Amino acid sequence: MGIPGSAGTPTLEVDGGRATIRLHRPDKRNRIEPDDLAALHDHLTACEADEAVRVVVLAAEGPSWCSGYHLDALAGRQRPSTGFGDVCDQLERLAVPTIAALQGSVHGGGTDLAVACDLRIGVTGMVLGMPAARIGLQYYASGLRRFVERLGSGATKRIFLTGESITPDELLRIGYLTEVVEPERLETRIDALCAAVAGLAPGAVRRTKAAIDALARGGAAAEAIDAIEAGHRASLASAEHRDALAALSRRRSDPRPG
Secondary structure (H helix, E strand, O other): OOOOOOOOOEEEEEEOOEEEEEEEOHHHHHHHHHHHHOOOOOHHHHHHHHOOOOEEEEEOOOEEEEOOEEEHHHHOOOOOOOOOOHHHHHHHHOOOOEEOOOOEEEEEEEHHHHHOOOEEEOOOOEEEEEOOOHHHOOOOHHHHHHHHHHHOOOHHHHHHHOOOEEEEHHHHHHOOOOEEOOOHHHHHHHHHHHHHHHHOOOOHHHHHHHHHHHHHHOOOHHHHHHHHHHHHHHHOOOHHHHHHHHHEEEEEEEOOOO
């Protein structure tokens, strides 16, 4: 199933348990226009509502992955009903795992769109640049919160307080990238990750992602721990746990090789 975009807006394609949202403005380094925000919101909503979707990939066309939100639109008086930060928040909140397939460089708000994903696979030769302070902007609250939670304050300062172009090796070291591969291996690696996620029990994956995110937000409070323990107990009693154990038992008792 595919949902086409209009005149360069992002598209959504669902193939089995994998949903791919793709940015389509390569001539503008895939910058996000106001119309793109509504399309991204709708695509993410569709992914959340589709119980068959097990993993979401955020990809892009062309040599750049995303250069962020259109600065002229950012300075405009009329703000869209769905803001850029709202879309990043929505992406972060998706129940299923999300993967940013970074085939090229990422700048400005594009860095936040990627960090809202659970995994970020980059390629050799790409760079990251955050020019907010260079153009006189303090970044918005939910974006800074996301960077600090996922990368720590030190790495966040490295990105935001220098404005330097940061190479893949450094991005891997500070935790922004999950992996770095050669460009020709990116598609194969994304396919493998999607297959790995799809091979896991979906309910357990959703519960585990929610628990990790709660802990990353400082959720060591008693109520958060209690909620995570309740999820653990629910998983022990779930049909998918019983079915997985039964399948494991059958494989162990099968004398055939492999």
